[in-house]
Amino acid sequence: MSILRLCAWLESTQVAAAIRESTWLFPTIETIHVLSIVLVVGSIAMFDLRLLDLASRDRSVTEVYDDVMPWTRASFVCAVIAGGLLFTSSATKYYNNVPFRLKMTALLLAGINTAYFEFWTRRGIAAWNRAASTPRAAKLAGGISLVLWIVVVACGRWIGFTK
């Protein structure tokens, strides 16, 4: 089954129709999506700024990670569920939407950046957890993450201004 046909099927489900036809369902789910995203972006920015040595320098990297990441993960799950429901309501339209595709690409890249950090960079964390300066790989991970999340928010807002 092609992706477009999958989108057409999603759009034909009762859930999609309910979101499309209701006056309050779409804005309500969208509000949950926005609340989740601001928490994802705000919390991940705290950790990214720590990786870049720009904030919380008096705290170890793992301390900031442990404080922040559970919130980032939980908010991200909420954002994906709410976003998925919004997508379903007009799946074929979003599938063909340029800012939507850019947003998904940025999300994918953010995922790859996170995976690389988790599986490679973070392995040696004991050596620089409390060091005066984080290594270049950590700074790079933080910087890339910040930029990609800004792109995600910008594209998300842009979707609302396209047909």
Next chain:
Amino acid sequence: MLWIIPAVQTVHILSVSIVMASMAMLDLRLMGLVGKRQPVSRMVDRFVPWVWRVLLILVATGAILVIGEPERELLNWAFRTKMAMVATVSLITLLVQNRNQRDAAFWENHRIAAATVGAVSLLLWVAIVTAGRWIAYV
């Protein structure tokens, strides 16, 4: 220029992210739910200065959006409610900061007051974001 409003809105939302995440951490700490490794006074000193600085960006970008589409905002009850809530939560945050400056142990020693202030502030911030999104729909 078609791109100005979405661009300014993007900066506005990114700024909301910083304020919302900072205030959520502080409010949950005041409620005694997270981050007990750090004293409340430390978290007030860490987060509140960011909130004030970013609030300036929020006011500036918000003002541009109001000037761009005055009828959409000023005649809108969601917008008016949002502004009233922003004023209220700013006063609450000032109070939190003020008590903390006078006595660093104040909020640790007044647990119930701290929990109440934290809960009210958190609810207000959630309501502010909600009202902000609903400006487009009411």
